[in-house]
Amino acid sequence: MRQERLNKKKKLLRGVSLTFLIAILLVILWIIFFKNRSYTREYDNKYFSFKYDTTWKVSKEESSSVSLAHKTDSIVDIKINNLGSNYLNSEIEQIVSEIKFDIEKQNSNYKLLKEEKISLTNYAYEGYKILYENGDSQSLIVILRNDNYVCIINYISNNVYFDMLLDSFQFILGSIKLK
Secondary structure (H helix, E strand, O other): OHHHHHHHHHHHHHHHHHHHHHHHHHHHHHHHHHOOOOOEEEEEOOOEEEEEEOOEEEEEEEOOEEEEEEOOOOEEEEEEEEOOOOOOOOOHHHHHHHHHHHHHHHOOOOEEEEEEEEEEOOOOEEEEEEEEEEOOEEEEEEEEEOOOEEEEEEEEEEHHHHHHHHHHHHHHHHHOEEO
């Protein structure tokens, strides 16, 4: 009787050990095959470049703008414009004020939630973040400025997905390089 119990325990221990060994092998194989896989892409044109993760797809592309779409119907629009001669020596606050006026004129149902001046991206561009809410969606508009251009980045998402995709958007934002 005692020998039978010992044999059962040995079989159980072998089974658990074998399962543990298979699990370790699967984890090692997963690391080898999937860790080195690139989950980011790079977009580059003559005005700007940035990196984005593979959950986003380029949906529209023009010479000075690009749109990324996500399966959650979230959108990132990036547009770049030349600074007019009357804005070349202007402070960013004046440019942001004009853009904000245009946004609120076109979207009367937008409610301003937050606005802040910050230094954005890895290249420390002078910029502003403006957060709007529109019923069931939110729009985070980021305005960057370098010497000759102003870049407007608009991240629009449903309230349910806004915070979930915010890190992914921050990755895009942090990698933007104006040329």
